[in-house]
Amino acid sequence: MSPSCDVLPVTLVTGFLGSGKSTLLADALHGDAAKDTAVLINEFGEVGLDHLLVGEVDARTVLLDNGCVCCSIRGELKEALATLFSQRARGDLPPFSRVILETTGLATPAPIVATLLADPVIRSHYALNATVTVVDALNAAQQRARHPEWLAQVSVADRLLISKSDLVDPTDIAVLAHTLEALNPAAEVVVLASAADKVDMLFAPTSSTDMMRRLGSGQRALGRGASFPGFDSAASADRATESNGAGDEGRYRAWSGDPASLAHRRAMPSLAVHDRPAPQDIVSFCMQIDEPIDWQVFTIWFTMLLNRHGDKILRVKGLLSIAGCAQPAVLHAVQHLVHPVLHLDAWPDAQRRSRLVFITEGLARESVEASYAWFRQRLEEPDH
Amino acid sequence: MCGMCGLLGGGNHWSNTIPPGTGANTRRQRLIHVALANRVLASFRLKLDDFHGQSFVLSSPTGTSELVGDFAQVWRVAEQMLGRPLDPLTLFDADESTPPSSPLSDDRVEVTTVHRFTDEQSAS
Numbered sequence: 001m002s003p004s005c006d007v008l009p010v011t012l013v014t015g016f017l018g019s020g021k022s023t024l025l026a027d028a029l030h031g032d033a034a035k036d037t038a039v040l041i042n043e044f045g046e047v048g049l050d051h052l053l054v055g056e057v058d059a060r061t062v063l064l065d066n067g068c069v070c071c072s073i074r075g076e077l078k079e080a081l082a083t084l085f086s087q088r089a090r091g092d093l094p095p096f097s098r099v100i101l102e103t104t105g106l107a108t109p110a111p112i113v114a115t116l117l118a119d120p121v122i123r124s125h126y127a128l129n130a131t132v133t134v135v136d137a138l139n140a141a142q143q144r145a146r147h148p149e150w151l152a153q154v155s156v157a158d159r160l161l162i163s164k165s166d167l168v169d170p171t172d173i174a175v176l177a178h179t180l181e182a183l184n185p186a187a188e189v190v191v192l193a194s195a196a197d198k199v200d201m202l203f204a205p206t207s208s209t210d211m212m213r214r215l216g217s218g219q220r221a222l223g224r225g226a227s228f229p230g231f232d233s234a235a236s237a238d239r240a241t242e243s244n245g246a247g248d249e250g251r252y253r254a255w256s257g258d259p260a261s262l263a264h265r266r267a268m269p270s271l272a273v274h275d276r277p278a279p280q281d282i283v284s285f286c287m288q289i290d291e292p293i294d295w296q297v298f299t300i301w302f303t304m305l306l307n308r309h310g311d312k313i314l315r316v317k318g319l320l321s322i323a324g325c326a327q328p329a330v331l332h333a334v335q336h337l338v339h340p341v342l343h344l345d346a347w348p349d350a351q352r353r354s355r356l357v358f359i360t361e362g363l364a365r366e367s368v369e370a371s372y373a374w375f376r377q378r379l380e381e382p383d384h
Numbered sequence: 385m386c387g388m389c390g391l392l393g394g395g396n397h398w399s400n401t402i403p404p405g406t407g408a409n410t411r412r413q414r415l416i417h418v419a420l421a422n423r424v425l426a427s428f429r430l431k432l433d434d435f436h437g438q439s440f441v442l443s444s445p446t447g448t449s450e451l452v453g454d455f456a457q458v459w460r461v462a463e464q465m466l467g468r469p470l471d472p473l474t475l476f477d478a479d480e481s482t483p484p485s486s487p488l489s490d491d492r493v494e495v496t497t498v499h500r501f502t503d504e505q506s507a508s
Contacts, residue, residue, distance in 0.1 A: 123396075295406070296416050299399040299455065300424065304472040307459040324406035336456070341401040367473045374476040379420045 008085070010099045010116060010126045011202050014153045015134030016143045017105030020163035020192070024134055025102060028198035036097040038088075040080055042104045077101075077115050078122055085125045098203060099126065108149050109156040110335045117337055128339065129205055133157035134192070137168040140176055151282065154183055155314035155359045156334050161192045161201055185284055186317040186357040282314075285365040287372070289354040292323035294380055301375040302338075305368070310336035312363045318356035319344075331356065397454035411437060421458060424475070430462055 015021045022041075029037060087093040103112060109131060116128050133153045136143065143150040154160065160180050165173050173191060180189045190201060298320070306313065316333040328347050332339040358368060399417070402408055414434055421432045429445045440458055443449040444465045452461050463470050 120396075295401075295403050296413065296420055300417065300420050301472060303399055303455040304424070304459050304470065307456060307463075308469055308471050309473070322403045322406070324408075325403035326405055327403075329401075329403065338398040340396075341398050343404055371473045371475070375472065378476065379423055 006097075007125060007127050008097065008099055009129035009203075009205075010101055011129050012101050012103065012109060012112060012116075012131040013134070013202070014103045014107060014109050014131065014156070015105060015161075015163075016136060016139075016147060016150050016153065018139070019105065019134040019136040021102050021105070021134050024161065024163070024192065024198065024202075025100065028202055029100075036095075038084055038093070038096040038099045040077075040084070040099065040101045042077070042102065042107065077112065078119050081115075081122050081126060098129070100202065106147075106149055108152045110152065110337065113156070113334050114337050117339060129203070130158045131156050132159045132161060132202060133187075134161050134163050135176070135180065137162050137164045137173055137176055140179075151183070151361075152314065154180060154187075157184060157187045159201060160184065160187045160189045162190065163192045165191050165193045183282060183284060184315065184359055185286065186315070282359065282361055283363065283365060284357065284359045286318070287354075287356045287358060287365070287369055289321070289356075289372075291353075292321045292325075293354055294376070295322045295325075297376055297379045298322075298372075300379065301372055302333075305371070306333065306336050306338070309360075309363055312361045313358065314361060315359040316356055318354070319347075320354045320356070321352055328352075397456065399455045417455070421455070425462060428462070428466055428470075430465060432458060 013021050013025065025039065029039070081099075084093070084099070088095060101112065103109065113128060113131075116122055116126055133156070135154065140150075162173060162176060162180075168176075177189050177191070180187070192198070192201070313333065313335060316331065318331055320329040320331055322329055325343070327343040327345065330342040330344060358365070360368075400410070400414075402410060402413060414437060418432050418434050418440070425432055425442075431443045433441045433443070435441045435451060440452050440454075441449055442452055442458060442461050442465065448465055450461050450465075452458050459470055
């Protein structure tokens with residue numbers, strides 16, 4: 001394929017201010033790891049600094065220095081991506097094969113995803129490979145309480161990397177990992193310090209098999225208990241540490257055996273929230289549908305749901321079993337945006353049923369499921 | 385965009401995806417989509433038509449009609465025509481007396497996790 005026709009994978013690196021995004025890039029992009037990689041850095045403020053920190057890759061860095069991506073420079077982001085591609089096609093830049101887009105710590109990722117998905121020029125040349133969110137272990141509780149961007153960044157992640165773990169008690173790290181798992185069950189949670197390969201953390205595509213395994217293990221763990229007693233952070237931390245086996249390289253893949261750890265009805269000591277301005281519920285749940293879905297009915301329902309409630313739906317991710325189609329479809333939505341639907345070659349596990357993880361703000365599980373059931377009944381019944 | 389007539393359309397919208405192996409073609413799926421949407425819209429006296437396989441035309445009983453590109457826009461424009469929200473969560477509230485049989489799995493209840501920030505929790 002000629003350089004002008006390639007579709008380049010983009011890794012979106014996000015995380016709150018000071019969480020360690022630039023440090024991660026500087027650590028990971030050395031030598032051969034930086035080969036074939038272009039980096040776009042979005043800065044907030046008058047003077048850009050991050051591009052100076054990522055010194056070794058700045059030869060191919062385009063600095064977006066006009067403020068927050070989410071509100072003011074989507075046009076500039078589009079322009080930067082288009083310029084980057086043009087320079088590559090003309091031979092002005094070496095033929096890089098992948099792009100990292102580091103957002104400002106104050107960015108809400110959805111508009112950036114929108115730029116990648118919705119712009120006709122950009123979507124022809126770039127495809128979102130993975131969204132990596134760096135979570136500051138030291139300041140996670142405070143950031144979660146005070147800045148809604150933190151939650152948006154965590155919700156949209158395919159991979160959550162916990163930074164600064166050396167500054168925090170291991171018990172609190174385990175509690176944070178469980179909190180992140182509960183907030184975004186579809187994401188892989190990794191303690192950055194114990195990650196064997198930081199380059200993999202950036203570039204490895206998200207695996208549907210891994211996601212289904214996470215969901216499956218979560219459901220099995222939850223199935224062992226029906227109620228949600230008080231949260232025991234210390235006990236949960238022990239279990240989390242146990243689940244973090246040697247073969248897992250620091251990845252908190254397994255859910256705790258106690259469903260209490262997944263229902264944070266009481267604030268955890270290390271993540272207590274004292275001054276959140278407005279109480280709000282974040283609900284994550286897995287909607288499972290045993291029977292194959294009717295694709296047309298589902299799209300009618302889902303487009304209508306996103307139109308009215310997209311601002312409350314932080315994330316939807318999962319597999320769909322479509323009637324008449326042997327291959328599972330991967331559905332991935334961020335607020336009002338839906339990624340192009342992909343079809344896997346085969347099911348990643350034996351459970352051939354639709355499973356969708358919803359992360360919502362103020363949208364109850366029961367009403368979402370009841371709504372789909374109603375649509376299914378009304379639209380699938382024979383016409384009179 | 386239609387290469388022949390230059391019509392702008394929502395051809396790349398995710399809802400236009402054709403599941404492999406289902407035997408559906410674009411045209412057929414589009415007409416089924418329109419028919420299903422009209423089942424929802426009929427109770428509001430709105431009507432949706434396909435327009436050259438590229439766009440849709442949404443019409444109201446007062447004669448208003450608008451060209452829309454994809455289903456995300458269909459519902460937004462329908463709300464504008466109606467002057468009120470079209471909420472899929474409450475659309476069938478009048479039928480609550482006879483809830484539908486759920487196609488959802490039985491083991492779904494336990495998976496919900498709630499992260500609630502209240503004054504009471506902050507104090508604990």
